[in-house]
Amino acid sequence: MLKRITKKLIGCFILPTLFLGSAVFSEDLESVSLKLKWQHQFQFAGYYAAIEKGFYREAGFDVTLIVHDGSSDLYDPIINNEIEFGTADSSLVARRLKGDPLVVLTTVYQHSPSVLISLKEKGVLGPFELKGKRIMFQRNADDAALQALLISLGIQESDYEFVPHSFNKLALLQDEPSIDVMSAYLSNEPFLFKEKGHDVQIIDPANYGIDFYGDLLYTTEDYIKQSPDRAIAFKDASLRGWRYALDNPEEVFTWLQTKYPSGKSLAALEYEAEIIKKMVAQDFVQLGSMYPARFSRIADVYKQLGLAPKSGDISGLTLDEYLKQKSDTSKQYLRALGIVSAILISLIALLVIGMRSMQSTIKKRTSQLFELNKDLTRQIELSDKHVISATIGSNGLFKEVSTAFCQLAGYSRQELLSIDPEQLTPPGYREGRNEIIHRVFAGTSEHGEIRQINKDGSSYWLHMFADPIRDENGNINAIQITATDVTEKKLVQRLSETDVLTDIANRKKLDSTLKQEWARYIRYKEVFSIIVLDLDHFKNINDSFGHPEGDRVLKAVADAITLVIRNTDLVGRWGGEEFLVILPLTPIENAVHVAEKLRLAINRLDGFPMLDVSASFGVASSDQVIDLDNLFRIADAALYTAKESGRNCVRAAD
Structure with missing residues (x-):
């Protein structure tokens, strides 16, 4: 029993410490590889910056980047210790649930850019139109948010036909395989289709409350056990690279056209960079922030899909959590060490008295205990640090x-x-x-x-x-x-309820608030009203001036509405260029007055000298209907009447 405990203690503490010492004090750079989850593009800008600006070298690393072509397993080279570090999306959680020893060093994207797209002429306006369609995506990779969206809305595998991903970015235009919908990256494919003259319909899981992490930087438990400080140093250097890249995108564009050829045009890179900044959400959350509850939710999705065992466990998935577990384990070993020490001291006393020939053995065990104490000190230092x-x-x-x-x-x-x-x-x-x-x-x-x-x-x-x-x-x-x-945790809820582009409420938040207001109306007869507004001729703005200008208009309209309404009111993006305003304790006459103020505020928007920005409004009140669905129906009918009346006007439901 004593021999087994001592051997375990030595294996867990002495060997990692010896390896750690050689890594820290070596004057040579540590040669490591980082596998990207796809081929060179702005998606990996921070890692290029960490190399080109010398951040990795300052941290003691000589880094080689390895791209991924989709023909082999993304994770196997890292799991098999052929490559030290990798990037992946939240599908990494599924591998951890299956027992693969993967540890997330840091997050990069707070939102996943993974979406579903279809050609606009297909008429797939939202998730419910996916039933009966041929959908192409990559299972067990980049699919966590997409499959969570389908399951949360009750869309089963039998409701659509799955087609394995061909990795053709323009597959919707090809005859073989014939597909209706495909998975894509918000930062890539929509721009490519636009260049080809095709409009696409985007179904973003984030608009339906499915907000998973995007790209993650990870390594293995083995690497962290051997070199915890080196793992932290690589993470810090990578985040330093990301900060530089986000502040200096033009320099990254140059690298992607020379040293790391992406094959993309400058316009495509600029579009990708703008979307990536939104996915990183650095204005809302500190770069590298991560919250275990979000990983737990992703784990639950994979278990529900049957893509991971129900008994799977993700404890120790993140670097901080893993180091904390090791620190707790160290405390347990410390107790065990106390017992072992007491036993050894007793044995030493007996051996000194009765068997002087065993002095060499006693010295050896004493040396082992000294080494164990050194390693315990190291573990306590790590605990203090984290x-x-x-x-x-x-x-x-x-x-x-x-x-x-x-x-x-x-x-x-x-x-x-x-x-x-x-x-x-x-x-x-x-x-x-x-x-x-x-x-x-x-x-x-x-x-x-x-x-x-x-x-x-x-x-x-x-x-x-x-x-x-x-x-x-x-x-x-x-x-x-x-x-x-x-x-x-305090920010996660806000992020999950906020539209990424306009920084106002998303559809999930609007739906929740509407249900609350309707319940209050049913119980207390506290009348509330809604305003549905749709920007006039918005497609012409996108077609004539480009999507970035269209995005500027959407942001400006959201800001204008926010300045007009009360703190107790709620404005959100209902979808595309359509907005919804919820006015608690407001009869329809007052709501019409508010809508007219909003119409004038939008007409007066500055900063768009080449555009006439206007909107059409439909207003309805809870005391006009018997259920929430009818409230939207009469509000939409009023909006339609406003458009038929020449647009840029307000109409109330009868």
């Missing part, structure tokens, strides 16, 4: 704080040990915070979310666990706090 923790003494001040906590709060360790911890909590939250501290000193363990203030004045959120610490007499003399940064 686990948010602190100890509060009976005087209410910090006694200890981890490096991870210091980095998150923006203070040095000396600063945190000298200030009142209450200063880190906003005034409106301090009373609740002090009540929690009081209860823990009274002997109860507490947990929950709490808002904190960074040194620079910005706020962040922690899910905190607070436990009492007792002395040898059983008296509580301190509180141990461990926490998880859940700031992104």
Whole structure:
């Protein structure tokens, strides 16, 4: 038993430490490979920048990029340790569920650019028209969001005909195989079809509440076990490259036409870069942010699809979670080490007394224990670096704080040990915070979310666990706090309910709010109204001035509406160039007045000297109908009447 425990401890700590030491102190660059999930394009801009601007070399890496042509498995070379790092979308979760030892180093895209497209003349306006159609996509790769969309809307595999992806970007125009719909990237295929003179209809899962991560940077458990610091260094250098690429897209375009030939025109690269920036969502979320709950949702989708075992587990999927697990394991080994040490000491005493000939064996085991202690120290250092923790003494001040906590709060360790911890909590939250501290000193363990203030004045959120610490007499003399940064959790809901282009509510949020307002109307007879508006001749704007100009118009209209309506009202993008405004506690007469103010505000938009921007409006109220579907029907009918009346006018439902 003792031999097995000692051997396990040595294998888990001594060998990784020896490997780590050779990697850190070597003066030579570490040669590694990074496999891209497809061929060269702006989609991988950050990795080109990390190479060309020397960020990888500064971190100690000589990086070779390897492209993917779709003819072989994307993950096998990384799993088999032939390649150190890779990029993939959320389908990586399925491989982890099947037991592949893959670990996500960081996210890059907060949204997946994977969509379904069809030629506009096919008449596939949304997901429900997919029934009976031939759909081409790649199963188990780039399909998580697409299949989640189908399942969430009740569209079964038997409702459509699956066609394996041919990787022909213009497959919709080919006779063989004959298809109606294909999976595509929002940043690529729509532009290519436009260049060929064909309009496409886009079905984006994000518009239906399916908002998965896009590209992820990953490696294997083996690499992290051997070189945790090197894995972190590669992640940091990659994110540094992405920041540079997003700030300097023109320089990346030059590389993609010379050193990393993409075969794309400059116009195509500019279009791709604009879409990629929206997918990264750097204006909303810090680059590289990731939230385990989103991965859990993706895992649930794969289990429901039968593409992963129901018993599959994704614990340790992300780098921080994996390192935290190893830190927890280290604590278990530390307890085991205490037992082993006690046994060894007893054995040493017996051997010294009775068997002096065994002195060499004792020295060997003592040396092993010394090495184990060194490795345990290393694991504790990693825990300090990656686990948010602190100890509060009976005087209410910090006694200890981890490096991870210091980095998150923006203070040095000396600063945190000298200030009142209450200063880190906003005034409106301090009373609740002090009540929690009081209860823990009274002997109860507490947990929950709490808002904190960074040194620079910005706020962040922690899910905190607070436990009492007792002395040898059983008296509580301190509180141990461990926490998880859940700031992104607060942003995830907003991201899932916001239209990426216009930064107003998406259809999912509108649907939810409408149901709430209708329920309130049924119960309390609190009348509400809706305004449906559609931009006039918007197709002409896209055809004459291009989609980027059309996008500018949509953003400007969304901003104009937001300035006119009340804080209690909600505006969202219903689809394409159509918007919906929900007006709680508003009868139809007042809603018509609001619609007229919106019409004038849109007419007065600045910044479009070559365009006459206008919209047609249909207004309806809840007290005119018996159900929510009829409310939309009469609002749409009013909108149609407005268009028939010459557009740029407001019409109310009869």
